[in-house]
Amino acid sequence: MKKTIWVLVSLLTLLSYHSVVSGQETTRKNYAYFSLEPEIVTNYLGSSARKLGFVRVSIELMLEDAEFLEAAEHHSPLLRAATIEAFGSQPAEKVKSLTGREDIRRNCLEKLRELMLRETGSEMIKDVIFTKYLYFQS
Incomplete structure (x- = not known):
């Protein structure tokens, strides 16, 4: 059970990190x-x-x-x-x-x-x- 929760938390963290990174890409300057x-x-x-x-x-x-x-x-x-x-x-x-x-x-x-x-x-x-x-x- 603890292993399943840890995997879910890790997966959610990874998904939220990806959304933050992809959000930064849309605000990137067009030098x-x-x-x-x-x-x-x-x-x-x-x-x-x-x-x-x-x-x-x-x-x-x-x-x-x-x-x-x-x-x-x-x-x-x-x-x-x-x-x-x-x-x-x-x-x-x-x-x-x-x-x-x-x-x-x-x-x-x-x-x-x-x-x-x-x-x-x-x-x-x-x-x-x-x-x-x-x-x-x-």
Whole structure:
């Protein structure tokens, strides 16, 4: 008898867990990706006045929902300009280091969210992803 009750309780627990999990699947976000095309090539602050540094970056924006794709495309010149401005104010040490690169990425994410909130009323950008990141200094 105890074994039968334990099996029934286990079965009921499993069924309730399945309904909770399947309920979460219906509320899952429909993320979309938007590429800032063409890739960004801009300068950054070199280590000295005589040295000029350049960075070449491909950027993908992870949007909260696919419905934001049209707004992202419409505002892409503004998004590109903000990203170029963010890179242009970075020192060479930050551009060249892995931790600096992550700081730049977070800074871009914050700025782009602020811009989209101001322009559309929604932050809409979940994340910023650098898919290509090359830097060089002359």
